[in-house]
Amino acid sequence: MGYKSALAGIAGATAIALVSTFAASAQEAPPAGTIVDGSLKGKTLTFVSYGGIYQDGQNAALKDFVDKTGVTLLNDGPTEIAKLQAQVESKNVTWDVVDTADLPPYVHCGTLFQKLDLSKIDVSHIPAGQVGECSVPAMNYGVVLMYKNDTYKDNPPKGWKDFFDTEKFPGIRAIDGSGDPIGGLIEQGVLADGGSVENMTPADIDKGIAKIKALGPDTIYWKTGAESQQLAESGEADMILMWTGRAMTAVKNGAQYTPVWQDWLVVMDQLTIPVGVKDTDAAYALINAYLGKNAQEVLTEKTSYSPINNEAQPKVDPSVAAFLTNTPERVKQGYQQNIKFWVQNFDAASEKWTALMAGN
Amino acid sequence: MSQTIDTTAPGGSGPRQANGVAAQPRRWRLAAYPSLLALPAVLLLIAAMAYPLLTIVSRSFSEPEWGLQNYVWFFSTDVNIQVLLRTFSISAWVTLVCVIAAYPYAYLMTVVGPRMRLVLILCVLVPFWVSGVVRTLAWVILLQDSGVINSVLKAIGFGGVKLIRTPTGVVIGMAQVLLPFMILPLYSVMRGIDLRLVQAARSLGARPALAFWQVYLPLSLPGVFAGAIIVFILALGFYITPALLGGPRSTMLSTLVQSQVLSLLNWGRGGAMGVVLLVSTFILLALAAPLMRQRHKQASRS
CATH class of the missing domain: 3.40.190.10 (Periplasmic binding protein-like II)
Structure with a gap:
């Protein structure tokens, strides 16, 4: 073996080493689902x-x-x-x-x-x-609009515009009042009001909340998922915002409600x-x-x-x-709320949402 | 001093004598400071009550910075004032309903035989042992628009009534949860009333209503006041029942505190709300105190 081939060999080995190092660093994260046997014993x-x-x-x-x-x-x-x-x-x-x-x-x-x-x-x-x-x-999961079959029969609501239209679609609404403001619903309120959610400003929060308030004094703000399910199973409200898991269980238990999937609110x-x-x-x-x-x-x-x-x-x-x-x-069909906006305006939105929940 | 006692002490075995001498001043000391007996309870209260309360008060003045900003915010926000007043008015209604419902019940407990009394006591205590959440959910089923009460009303030809998600519904549910706190103090006071006093009034010519009004009622007032204060104060802090039975128009202050602390992490404002509620409760009690003392004197005089 000559000198040149030895050099080439070293160069080749170095190249392989370099490539493999590079590959290793690019793939450093172990694939999702990786479990290393015995790695956390005693922890x-x-x-x-x-x-x-x-x-x-x-x-x-x-x-x-x-x-x-x-x-x-x-x-x-x-x-x-x-x-x-x-x-x-x-x-x-x-x-x-x-x-x-x-x-x-x-x-x-x-x-x-x-x-x-x-x-x-x-x-x-x-x-x-x-x-x-x-x-x-x-x-x-999702927040989905469930409507009562008996109330709307041949002319069911098809989306959030209909949810906010109490003239064409009369009936009691039930909304997720379990905690933080439902950004997606406020955005849909702004849209139903004829506004745009392209460049939301804090003033839009007021508009959206005003639209929710305009649903009337009979509006129910449920506090727990179980309560929303109970509302559906006893037929207390005509349109209910429900978590998909609770909606599924309610329907399984015999609730006569149908989901509207157009613009369901994406949640995780x-x-x-x-x-x-x-x-x-x-x-x-x-x-x-x-x-x-x-x-x-x-x-x-x-x-x-x-x-x-x-x-x-x-x-x-x-x-x-x-x-x-x-x-x-x-x-x-899903509708993703503007996370960035709601994070930036979290305090203002929470305060206004709390006021809505407290009857103001 | 122990030495003077030692020298004057009568004869006896050495160790016993020494023991007696050592014990004497200790007994003296305990007798001089009987308040020491309360030490365990006081320590517990300091650790579990005073210290956390002080933390809440200090945070209400110090977060996010030192000053009155949390209180300024509280009193300049309409929602807070409205909800504070509503909290007091709902608690007052609950107290009134409890007095009206508990008074005849407690009286009945004092006049029936022992077996019947046991049944009546169990009727009070068994629901008391059931979790408040469970009882509140039972009320949901009874009060809701498609619930038991409304179904019965509709079946016999009346229109439905709006009960759930109204202040009325909240008062009904809270009154049921708090009823034992009114019945038990009332019963313990009524049990001590000598019924011969009422008989004496009757024999002197008073009609039953007058005998009750002038003799029995004043004697039972201490129980009414004790129960009313317990019920009123407990009602002020209620959280679960108004949250489940109420709507936006029956939200109470604890719900607002919860949203400040748990979802906004605003401990300062939450603390300020708690302090406002506490202080206004003290003021109310201070106003009620002279009234109670006067009535109490009247009762003992008669």
């Missing part, structure tokens, strides 16, 4: 969510992760941002991975929630536009890691396992919420499938 993680069948389903989705990594998974809840704030302020954070509503991770990014290091989790299968600086989605829960957790890498490992195809299939099968991994093929019965929001048709 404890606390997972916080909203309880009920939802948290049970999340635990079922994480069962593989818990069994194989050897981690001890503790559950807590329900998620309350005020409690989390108290933990972060006292520098004693016991919540490692927290499931939140859709806006808080944007409002408190960097202060209560860590900015996520995307080299540690694989977000390539998450639906477009749902990964925030401090959050990945935990599941998808978020997964976050609080600032100051003791073992960030373990928290990332949990989230990455949660995002996997299998985990998401289990989650949907147990909870009927839509998976956030686009490869997931959950096996569900038709009544559940009818309310999943991740089919191509539903994705096309």
Whole structure:
């Protein structure tokens, strides 16, 4: 072997080494669903969510992760941002991975929630536009307009314009009054008022809320998902804003209501890691396992919420499938609120929403 | 001092004597400071009540910065004033309903035989042991537009009434939840009233209504006041029942505090709301106190 070929060999080896290093750094994030056997033995993680069948389903989705990594998974809840704030302020954070509503991770990014290091989790299968600086989605669902079959018979409402039109579509409305302002509904109020949501200003919040108030004094603001379901099952309201999961259960229980899918409001829960957790890498490992195809299939099968991994093929019965929001048709019909606007105007919107809830 | 006692003490075994001597001043000290007996309770109250309360008060003045801004905000926002007044008026209605419902019930408890009394007590206590949320949900089923009350009214030919999501519905639900707090103090006072006093009034020629009005009622007033204060104060802080049975026009202050703290993380404003409610409750009680003392004197004089 000559000198030249030896040099070429070294150059070749270097090139291969370089390429492989490069490839490794580009693919550093382990694919979603990765579980490393025995990697978290002796460690404890606390997972916080909203309880009920939802948290049970999340635990079922994480069962593989818990069994194989050897981690001890503790559950807590329900998620309350005020409690989390108290933990972060006292520098004693016991919540490692927290499931939140859709806006808080944007409002408190960097202060209560860590900015996520995307080299540690694989977000390539998450639906477009749902990964925030401090959050990945935990599941998808929707707020959907359900109308009472008996009331509207041959001329049912077809969208939010009809929802806001109390002359052509008389009847009692029921709205999600469980907490934070429903940005999507306020935007639809602005649209029904003839306005535009292209460049929303704080004045538009007043317009949208005025439109909701104009629905009349009989409007019901339900406080819990269970209450909305109860309203549907007893036929108390003619049009009800419902979470898809609750709508599905109500229909299954015999509620005579039909969903309007045009411009259903896209909502999600978020997964976050609080600032100051003791073992960030373990928290990332949990989230990455949660995002996997299998985990998401289990989650949907147990909870009927839509998976956030686009490869997931959950096996569900038709009544559940009818309310999943991740089919191509539903994705096309969905209406995404202007998250940026609502995060920037969160305090003003909350104050005005609270006033609406308190009868003003 | 212990030495003087030691020298004057009568004879006896050494250790016993020493023990007795040591115990004596200790007993003296306890007798001199009987308030020490309250120490465990006081410590508990400081840790679980005073300290958190002070934190709330101080945060209401210090967040986001030192000053009165949270109170200025409270009193310059129409919603807050309106909801504060509504909170007091709903609590007053609840108290009134409780007095009217509890008074004859408690009286009945004092006049029936022991077995019947047990049944009546159980009727009060069993719902009391059931979670407030469950009872409130039961009221939802009874009061809603398609609920039991409205179905019955419609079936017998009356029009429906709007009960749920109105202040009336909230008052009904809260009164039921709070009724035991009125019945029990009333009963304990009424049990102590000597019924022979009423008989004496009758034998002196008073008609039953007058005997009740001039003798029995004044004697039972301490129970009415005790129950009314407990019910009124508990009602001021109610959260679940108004949230589930009420609509926007029956929102109470605790719901607004909740939204300030839990969804806006505005501990300062939430604290200020709590302090306003607390202080206005104190003012109201201070106004009611002389009235109560006077009535009480009247009752004991007769």
